[in-house]
Amino acid sequence: MSAQIISGTEIAKKIRQELKQEIAELKEKHNLIPGLTTVLVGEDPASQVYVGAKGKTCDALGVYSERHDLSVDTCEEELLALINKLNKAPRIHGILVQLPLPEHINENRVLYAIDPKKDVDGFHPVNVGKLMIGEPDYLPCTPHGIQELLIRSGVKIEGAEVVVVGRSNIVGKPIANILLQKKEGANATVTICHTRTKDMAFHTRRADILIVAAGRAKAITADMVKEGVVVIDVGVNRIGKTAEGKAILAGDVDFDAVKEKAKAISPVPGGVGPMTITMLMLNTVRAAKLSAGLA
Numbered sequence: 001m002s003a004q005i006i007s008g009t010e011i012a013k014k015i016r017q018e019l020k021q022e023i024a025e026l027k028e029k030h031n032l033i034p035g036l037t038t039v040l041v042g043e044d045p046a047s048q049v050y051v052g053a054k055g056k057t058c059d060a061l062g063v064y065s066e067r068h069d070l071s072v073d074t075c076e077e078e079l080l081a082l083i084n085k086l087n088k089a090p091r092i093h094g095i096l097v098q099l100p101l102p103e104h105i106n107e108n109r110v111l112y113a114i115d116p117k118k119d120v121d122g123f124h125p126v127n128v129g130k131l132m133i134g135e136p137d138y139l140p141c142t143p144h145g146i147q148e149l150l151i152r153s154g155v156k157i158e159g160a161e162v163v164v165v166g167r168s169n170i171v172g173k174p175i176a177n178i179l180l181q182k183k184e185g186a187n188a189t190v191t192i193c194h195t196r197t198k199d200m201a202f203h204t205r206r207a208d209i210l211i212v213a214a215g216r217a218k219a220i221t222a223d224m225v226k227e228g229v230v231v232i233d234v235g236v237n238r239i240g241k242t243a244e245g246k247a248i249l250a251g252d253v254d255f256d257a258v259k260e261k262a263k264a265i266s267p268v269p270g271g272v273g274p275m276t277i278t279m280l281m282l283n284t285v286r287a288a289k290l291s292a293g294l295a
């Protein structure tokens with residue numbers, strides 16, 4: 001069997017078209033323009049690329065965007081004062097603080113200062129709690145992207161044995177929580193594995209849907225999956241450089257070998273990656289609608 005390739009690039013493109021249409025309608029019918037601001041502290045090259053990509057996507061979809069780039073020696077009080085100002089800014093519906101922050105700043109204190117209504121990353125404890133009880137305003141972007149990949153590829157989630165490798169607060173725990181909900185596009189039986197799991201292959205071989213967010217290249221090999229599994233590979237590992245000095249990326253799954261057994265599999269790059277920014281745009285539109293009483 002050679003697997004169906006779940007293309008995040010294609011699915012994200014489709015969702016962006018839908019969003020662009022919705023954004024144009026919000027402007028025309030309600031004079032409402034969704035607004036997103038990014039806050040970046042320091043000059044980490046990867047973070048600059050991510051923030052740049054978010055700004056470009058806003059422009060392409062008709063979302064108003066602002067960018068606050070602060071020097072690496074910005075103190076926590078200054079950053080909190082900016083967040084406070086942005087919490088009150090009427091044109092801004094979503095605030096995204098690019099992580100990681102420099103070590104002298106307490107990341108949680110900053111994330112918790114964001115108004116939960118503008119927390120389009122879905123990291124504020126209020127939004128984490130709402131997700132837990134099945135009443136989310138915002139789903140965190142990467143896990144939401146994973147759920148959309150599955151739904152839009154026609155994968156049956158209800159009743160499926162889902163195994164998640166990784167238990168981080170930004171991927172593993174929330175995707176497990178989302179797919180566990182008593183809702184359409186969910187209703188799965190979910191197992192979470194991590195570095196203290198006794199026999200990981202025992203669990204991964206039982207999976208109908210395997211979601212891997214470990215951050216370890218080739219953590220999943222062909223002998224660890226069953227025939228007909230659906231695999232979503234979240235991992236992004238820099239495994240080398242091209243002659244031109246560009247990073248060579250690989251996921252957490254031994255793609256070439258596993259695709260011979262899988263029914264469907266997402267590649268890296270071009271799988272989960274493009275979905276994350278797209279879901280950020282979706283959350284920003286939702287934030288704007290919630291603020292205007294339209295959602």
Ligand code: NAP
Binds near residue numbers: 193216
């Ligand atoms: P993280 O915070 O480092 O968490 C990794 C998790 O995987 C931990 O829970 C860890 O277990 C578990 N783990 C690591 N190695 C393992 C192994 N060999 N067997 C079983 N479990 C293992 O990472 P993250 O933030 O969740 O990100 C995971 C990966 O996804 C990274 O490569 C990251 O770059 C990528 N990512 C991609 C996107 C995207 O948009 N494409 C977004 C977010 C993350 P313990 O808890 O026991 O340590």
